[in-house]
Amino acid sequence: MTEPGIRIEGLRKRYGQGDTAVDALKDVHLHVAPGEVVGLVGPSGSGKSTLLKCLGAVIEPSGGRMVLGGDTIYDEGWKTPDLRALRRDRIGFVFQAPYLIPFLDVTDNVALLPMLAGRPNAEARARARELLKALDMDHRARAQPSELSGGEQQRVSIARALANRPPVILADEPTAPLDSERALAVVALLNQMAVQHHTAVIVVTHDEKIIPTFKRLYHIRDGRTHEVRGEGQT
Ligand SMILES: Nc1ncnc2c1ncn2[C@@H]1O[C@H](COP(=O)(O)OP(=O)(O)OP(=O)(O)O)[C@@H](O)[C@H]1O
Numbered sequence: 320m321t322e323p324g325i326r327i328e329g330l331r332k333r334y335g336q337g338d339t340a341v342d343a344l345k346d347v348h349l350h351v352a353p354g355e356v357v358g359l360v361g362p363s364g365s366g367k368s369t370l371l372k373c374l375g376a377v378i379e380p381s382g383g384r385m386v387l388g389g390d391t392i393y394d395e396g397w398k399t400p401d402l403r404a405l406r407r408d409r410i411g412f413v414f415q416a417p418y419l420i421p422f423l424d425v426t427d428n429v430a431l432l433p434m435l436a437g438r439p440n441a442e443a444r445a446r447a448r449e450l451l452k453a454l455d456m457d458h459r460a461r462a463q464p465s466e467l468s469g470g471e472q473q474r475v476s477i478a479r480a481l482a483n484r485p486p487v488i489l490a491d492e493p494t495a496p497l498d499s500e501r502a503l504a505v506v507a508l509l510n511q512m513a514v515q516h517h518t519a520v521i522v523v524t525h526d527e528k529i530i531p532t533f534k535r536l537y538h539i540r541d542g543r544t545h546e547v548r549g550e551g552q553t
């Protein structure tokens with residue numbers, strides 16, 4: 320078995336074809352160990368969201384290899400028969416906007432994914448409450464999303480990303496709408512959750528407030544990655 324976490328080798332993604340083709344990813348290499356939170360920075364249009372979408376099996380790469388949680392999910396083609404189950408059970412997403420479901424309360428927003436994965440409702444809600452407690456949101460467990468502040472909504476969306484105990488969390492600009500204090504608190508939480516649950520986390524960010532906090536940082540420019548802080552600096 321390959322090591323768990325995330326490993327990407329020589330990943331490529333071309334959008335479209337012919338004259339209008341865009342090579343968004345040309346040669347991406349990256350690894351994240353279980354329990355580690357790694358930053359990914361780069362200019363607008365450099366391929367950050369494309370990389371997360373490939374890893375999250377939202378779009379299909381054009382070539383290369385991706386290993387998630389010890390399994391090769393892509394090697395010049397998908398290697399996993401059920402991409403929907405892969406996204407639901409093995410990957411947690413945190414977006415810039417929390418995208419909570421407005422007519423479900425905080426607990427059910429978090430419990431929904433385990434319920435969809437077939438867990439009994441009582442067990443899914445117990446899991447949701449445990450995560451909300453860890454994120455210091457248990458006092459708001461019965462609130463509607465519209466009754467929460469932006470930072471509180473983002474904490475609920477992190478709880479939701481963790482609900483199915485995925486080996487991988489992908490966060491695209493998770494702190495963009497938050498002030499310094501809240502932004503740093505969200506990163507601290509992601510670190511704490513990564514260590515506690517052995518989750519491999521990638522955080523795409525432009526946020527100058529949080530960039531200094533990453534022990535390892537990748538830069539992506541023109542579809543190619545370079546490790547700019549950490550073990551394998553290039
Ligand atoms: N669906 C698509 N079809 C064609 N080209 C696309 C598509 N999505 C993205 N691109 C192009 O691929 C390149 C990388 O886009 P991507 O969204 O990954 O950048 P990004 O690094 O996330 O930028 P930002 O910081 O602005 O969010 C850009 O040139 C973009 O125009």
Ligand SMILES: [Mg+2]
Nearest residue numbers: 367368369491
């Ligand atoms: Mg983007």
